[in-house]
Amino acid sequence: SQTIHQWPATLVQPVGSPLSLECTVEGTSNPNLYWYRQAAGRGLQLLFYSVGIGQISSEVPQNLSASRPQDRQFILSSKKLLLSDSGFYLCAWRPRGVAQPQHFGDGTRLSIL
């Protein structure tokens, strides 16, 4: 069966520090991959999605970036975190195919001090 791993679960970082969040999927190949951010009490904001290795589409201009170095690995990064980067970050994957549902990781709660 397919599983998605996202880590760390919680992270506290100072303003201006770098960030690296990793997400991996097991049990499938060539998935679509997504990064979302959710502010407290709000809906999900799509940040990046990827349909293949090295193929990244950005939905929201900001100081975050994403990379997909391997088929089932998706990384969210920042060189310098801002206070506004605080939030709940979610990775998701879905198989290719018509209207296939997304499957989400457990999320990373990021607090910027």
Add this chain to the structure above:
Amino acid sequence: DAKTTQPNSMESNEEEPVHLPCNHSTISGTDYIHWYRQLPSQGPEYVIHGLTSNVNNRMASLAIAEDRKSSTLILHRATLRDAAVYYCILREGMKTSYDKVIFGPGTSLSVIP
């Protein structure tokens, strides 16, 4: 992208049925209707999806209006574990790779013991 509108919040008594509405008046003929739910501090969880016909699974039922401009997620007997935010989204059926899925604020369901 076609959008959906849902009530901000709803309440239900435990062990009673719950009908969660969703309006999608600009839905296109190839859009699938997906429902997810998100428990506190967790990633969203896929619930059900459909295109034209009503759908049932172990979690819920999905009733789709004949004109497809609205749908209703039905929880047959609400439990305290069903307290969550429920998202109704549309996914284009023709695009098996590229897709930008928009999650709105959803409906926050409270279940009263």
